[in-house]
Amino acid sequence: MNKDRLKDEGNALITQKHQISKAQGKLTELHQSLDIMQNEQAQNRQKLDSLMSDMEALLADIDPNMAEMDSNQEQEALISLQKELDSMQVEIHSDLHTIDELDSVVFNENMSWGEYIDSFNDYAKRNHIDLSKDPFENLMSKTQQIELQKRIKEEFSIKNAQCDKYDYLIAGACGLIGGLVDILFVGKPGESKLGGWIDEQANNATKKFAKLCGWKPKEGKENSVKSAIGFLEKKFKVNYDHRHTADTGGKVCNMSAKNHHLKSLGHSPDIIGLFFSILNQFTNTATFVSNGEIITIDTENFELQGGNFIAKIFCGFANWFGHLASDWTGSSGADGRGSGISIPFYNLFQLCDFGRFGEKHQETFAVVTSKVFESGYDFRHGLTMAIPVVITELIIRFMYVMKQRFYHGREWKECMPNSSVPELRRMLLVGHGVLCTMDGIDATIRSGGPLANPVEFLLHTNLIGWVNFGQLALREVYAWWNVGKMDIEAVDEYLGKDLRAMIRR
Known part of the structure; x- marks a missing residue:
C-alpha cells in the first residue's frame, strides 16, 4: 500500500475520532440540559400545587352567602382574590443555554478520494487538529501502544530458533530417510x-x-x-x-x-x-x-x-x-x-x-x-526428484507437531507447523541439509567427482532438493540478520486468517 495513502487513511480516522468525541460531548450537554429541564418542571409542579392549595384556601374563606350578593359586592370579592394571588410571587426561571451546532466533514457518495481528503483537511483546520504527526500514534492510548509493541515483539518479530537436541536429532533422522529414498529410488534418469x-x-x-x-x-x-x-x-x-x-x-x-x-x-x-x-x-x-x-x-x-x-x-x-x-x-x-x-x-x-x-x-x-x-x-525427472524432498518435508512437519503436542504439552492449535516458526524453520534447514549432503556424496561417488565427469555428476544430483535447501538457507540467514525486526510473513498470515474469518461470517 502507498505510504501517503496509508497516512491519509490514518488522518481520516483521526478526524472521525474527533467527530465522535465532539458528538459524545454534545450528547453530554443534551443530557445536562434535559436534567435541568426536568428539575425545573418538578419545581414548577410544586409551585403550581402550592398555588392551587392557596386558591382553595381563599375560596374557603369566602362567605357562603356570596351568591346572594349584588354585583358590586361580587366585584369587590373578585378584586380581593386577585390581590391575594398577586401577593404570591412565583418566579419561574431556567438555566438552559443554547447548544451550538455540531461541525462535520462534508461527504457524499459521489466524492472522489482526493475530494474526501480535502474535506477532512478543512475540518481539521476548522477544529485546530494537527495532522502533521504520525496519525496512528494519536489513534491509540499509551497503554494500547505499549500492549501493541509487546504483542508485535512476541508474535510478529523475527526470532532466533531455540531448538533443543531432540529437534536436531529428529530433523537429521528425517533428512536421512529422505536421502535414502533419493539414493535408492531416484538416482539418474x-x-x-x-x-x-x-x-x-x-x-x-x-x-x-x-x-x-x-x-x-x-x-x-x-x-x-x-x-x-x-x-x-x-x-x-x-x-x-x-x-x-x-x-x-x-x-x-x-x-x-x-x-x-x-x-x-x-x-x-x-x-x-x-x-x-x-x-x-x-x-x-x-x-x-x-x-x-x-x-x-x-x-x-x-x-x-x-x-x-x-x-x-x-x-x-x-x-x-x-x-x-x-x-x-x-x-x-x-x-x-x-x-x-x-x-x-x-x-x-x-x-x-x-x-x-x-x-x-x-x-x-x-x-x-x-x-x-x-x-x-526433464520435467518428469524433476517430479521424481521432488518425491524425497516432499517426504522429508512432511515427516519433519509431522514430527514437529507430535513433539509440540506430547513432549511440550501444548494445545493442538498451538502446534500448527507454520514455516514462520523459528524452530520448525531450523529443523527444515537441517533435514534438507542432510538430504542434500547425502545426495552430493552419492553423486560424487558415482561420477568420480564434479570436475572429472560433470554430466554424470549432475545426472545424479537432485536439483529440486538443492534449490529447496538454498531457499531455506537464505531464509535462515535473513532471519539471523534481521532478528527483532518485523516478520512480514507472520503479519500477512495473521491478517489473512482474520480476513478469512470475516468472509465466513
Whole structure:
C-alpha cells in the first residue's frame, strides 16, 4: 500500500475520532440540559400545587352567602382574590443555554478520494487538529501502544530458533530417510525406480488431457500415448516449434530433436515460457537461448485466434499450455521415452556460457547442462526428484507437531507447523541439509567427482532438493540478520486468517 495513502487513511480516522468525541460531548450537554429541564418542571409542579392549595384556601374563606350578593359586592370579592394571588410571587426561571451546532466533514457518495481528503483537511483546520504527526500514534492510548509493541515483539518479530537436541536429532533422522529414498529410488534418469512410475503417470495424464480436448483414438489405439501426443500436436500448433539447426537457418547452433525443447524459450513451463510463447505468437517470431545468447528469428505467418486483444491473449495461453501438454512426455515420432520439456527455469542455464569442463576442458556450463537434459533430466525427472524432498518435508512437519503436542504439552492449535516458526524453520534447514549432503556424496561417488565427469555428476544430483535447501538457507540467514525486526510473513498470515474469518461470517 502507498505510504501517503496509508497516512491519509490514518488522518481520516483521526478526524472521525474527533467527530465522535465532539458528538459524545454534545450528547453530554443534551443530557445536562434535559436534567435541568426536568428539575425545573418538578419545581414548577410544586409551585403550581402550592398555588392551587392557596386558591382553595381563599375560596374557603369566602362567605357562603356570596351568591346572594349584588354585583358590586361580587366585584369587590373578585378584586380581593386577585390581590391575594398577586401577593404570591412565583418566579419561574431556567438555566438552559443554547447548544451550538455540531461541525462535520462534508461527504457524499459521489466524492472522489482526493475530494474526501480535502474535506477532512478543512475540518481539521476548522477544529485546530494537527495532522502533521504520525496519525496512528494519536489513534491509540499509551497503554494500547505499549500492549501493541509487546504483542508485535512476541508474535510478529523475527526470532532466533531455540531448538533443543531432540529437534536436531529428529530433523537429521528425517533428512536421512529422505536421502535414502533419493539414493535408492531416484538416482539418474533411465535408471530410476520411481522415475518409471512417474513416466507412466505422465503418460496417463497426457491421454486424459487429450480426451478432454476431443481425442477419439482408433480401435486398438486407446492406450497409445503416441496417438494422444500426435492429436495434441495438431490441435495446439505453434510457430516456434523448430527442431533442428537447419530449421533456424543455422542461427541456433547444435539444436536437435533431443534439446530443442530446452533451447526454445516458448517451451519453458514457467512465466518466462508463457511470456515468450505469447510474444512469439503475436509477432510471428521464435526465440531461442543457446551458448549464452538469446536469438530471435522470423517465422511464417501465424494467425492467433480471437476477436479482440484479450481473446487473443487467452488463445495464446491455451496454445502454450496445450503444446506443453503434448511435449512433456516426448514427441509423437520419438523412440522410447522421448525428450520432454525442461524443469522450470532450467533453460536459463543456457545463458551460462562460461567455464571449461569435461575431459578436454572444452565444454562450457551451458553445454554440460544441455547434455544433461538430453540424457533425460526433464520435467518428469524433476517430479521424481521432488518425491524425497516432499517426504522429508512432511515427516519433519509431522514430527514437529507430535513433539509440540506430547513432549511440550501444548494445545493442538498451538502446534500448527507454520514455516514462520523459528524452530520448525531450523529443523527444515537441517533435514534438507542432510538430504542434500547425502545426495552430493552419492553423486560424487558415482561420477568420480564434479570436475572429472560433470554430466554424470549432475545426472545424479537432485536439483529440486538443492534449490529447496538454498531457499531455506537464505531464509535462515535473513532471519539471523534481521532478528527483532518485523516478520512480514507472520503479519500477512495473521491478517489473512482474520480476513478469512470475516468472509465466513
